[in-house]
Amino acid sequence: MEHQTPSSEKPPKGGWITSVIDAILSYYAYLVSQPFRSGLVYFLAGVVPSLVIGWFVFPAVLYSKQVQPIQFNHVIHSNPDIGIEGATENERCLFCHGFRKDGTFEGIPKLERCIVCHDNPEATLGEEPEEEKFTREYVATGKEVPWLVYSRQPDCVYFSHTSHVKMAKEECRTCHGDHGYTETLPPFQKNRVSGYSRDIWGYNIAGYSPNPWDSMKMDVCAECHTKTGHDEDNACFVCHK
Numbered sequence: 001m002e003h004q005t006p007s008s009e010k011p012p013k014g015g016w017i018t019s020v021i022d023a024i025l026s027y028y029a030y031l032v033s034q035p036f037r038s039g040l041v042y043f044l045a046g047v048v049p050s051l052v053i054g055w056f057v058f059p060a061v062l063y064s065k066q067v068q069p070i071q072f073n074h075v076i077h078s079n080p081d082i083g084i085e086g087a088t089e090n091e092r093c094l095f096c097h098g099f100r101k102d103g104t105f106e107g108i109p110k111l112e113r114c115i116v117c118h119d120n121p122e123a124t125l126g127e128e129p130e131e132e133k134f135t136r137e138y139v140a141t142g143k144e145v146p147w148l149v150y151s152r153q154p155d156c157v158y159f160s161h162t163s164h165v166k167m168a169k170e171e172c173r174t175c176h177g178d179h180g181y182t183e184t185l186p187p188f189q190k191n192r193v194s195g196y197s198r199d200i201w202g203y204n205i206a207g208y209s210p211n212p213w214d215s216m217k218m219d220v221c222a223e224c225h226t227k228t229g230h231d232e233d234n235a236c237f238v239c240h241k
């Protein structure tokens with residue numbers, strides 16, 4: 001009886017990968033060829049409406065749109081030629097959105113800050129109807145403008161503008177984007193459950209934020225701290241008081 005010599009040929013590489021791919025393709029062919037028996041039709045009948053509701057209907061219902069009381073024009077006010085003090089963009093932003101004597105941030109300016117320039121209730125500085133409305137309804141009456149704050153964080157969140165603007169020398173646009181270059185204000189989208197602005201979570205339902213100003217979530221702050229070498233600022237009680 002002749003002895004068989006073992007073959008020196010090695011099994012083809014990736015044989016198991018090919019088998020897995022063939023199995024997947026076979027199963028796919030089965031799903032497509034017999035959609036009712038395989039359950040594909042019933043699966044899609046449940047998944048597709050769920051995706052539509054979750055990605056489009058739910059956000060539309062969750063948020064209510066409200067219009068700001070005044071359509072404020074940032075382009076005009078940030079123009080250095082009209083008398084706003086400040087050699088840089090940040091300095092011009094801080095002319096209205098400044099710091100108090102104790103170092104805390106004022107946020108949206110009160111009426112007393114506005115009447116530094118708009119001091120005559122009988123006259124406007126420009127020809128915009130919104131300025132006339134502001135002068136008539138707020139300057140003349142001494143009533144504060146009930147602004148809707150896009151960036152208002154929950155009470156448990158502490159954010160220091162002093163440490164970011166004065167100490168870290170961050171530009172305002174780092175967090176607020178091109179908001180300072182808008183001629184009108186976007187609608188305020190209020191979360192019906194939490195009461196906070198949609199600008200906090202972001203406009204992408206999945207939470208994806210390609211730019212730091214697309215949302216104001218914790219992971220956006222943490223990513224920035226890591227990139228700038230300040231991982232120690234990601235500790236819980238640095239921001240949550």
